[in-house]
Amino acid sequence: MKISGVDIRPGNILEYEKGIWKVAKTQHTQPGKGGAFMQVEMKNLIDGRKTNVRFRSADTVERVRLDTKDFQFLYAEGEDLVFMDTENYDQISLPADLLGEAAAFLQDGMQVNLEMWEERPISVQLPEQVEATIVEADAVVKGQTASSSFKPAILDNGVRVMVPPHIGSGTRIIVDVYEKSYVKKAD
Structure with missing residues (x-):
């Protein structure tokens, strides 16, 4: 699904330059001269690279639809976070940096959505x-x-x-x- 550059929000998953990127931060800027743009900080979900990109309102980018599964946060173990599938009770361990700054808001027993891309968890969505x-x-x-x-x-x-x-x-x-x-x- 194509979205305008100014409609990008933190947490969105985008396909950009043949990679899958998660939006970490956005800042809407309206300079005195020229058109407004959205400064977007993104992290590549496959290799962990970070980048900053400017999107103008005329730019469009592909928003990726990922498969989502309901999980429950169990506990933190070192640098990893342990989640349980609410359907079959399987447990999976994911690195805390996958959540970024939102990891601080995790609470024991919290229901989260794991977003899967090709059967691999690449993103964790907390409640808004x-x-x-x-x-x-x-x-x-x-x-x-x-x-x-x-x-x-x-x-x-x-x-x-x-x-x-x-x-x-x-x-x-x-x-x-x-x-x-x-x-x-x-x-």
Whole structure:
């Protein structure tokens, strides 16, 4: 399926220059002169190479559809993560760097989707949003209570996110896994 260069999102799997690439980061840039473009950081899922590519809105790239299977995260073992197939209970071990920065959000028993290409697992998709607890948050600075101001906070998994001023330490929040951003306060 062809998609426009500006529709590329982190986590997408693309076929680019005869390789299968996973999008790690994207940054939409609109220079003062010229057209807007998407700066895309990608990692080759076969040999591990990384690259940065600029895609303009007129560029199209092939988004690869992979076979997905439901797995459950069991535990970390050194640099590897162990997952269990929810259908036949087979266990498979995958390197943690396959998940990239999203690995910090893995929780015991979490349901994930393993994406397979030619029967080989090449990508792990976590839920878009997870619940986490804030363990450390900066104090609110008087006068910075405008709705647009945010302050840094550290989650129980060590990830830093920006949160609204009214959110304090010990609060459970919903976090976007791939954008590493505050979504809302947990119920």
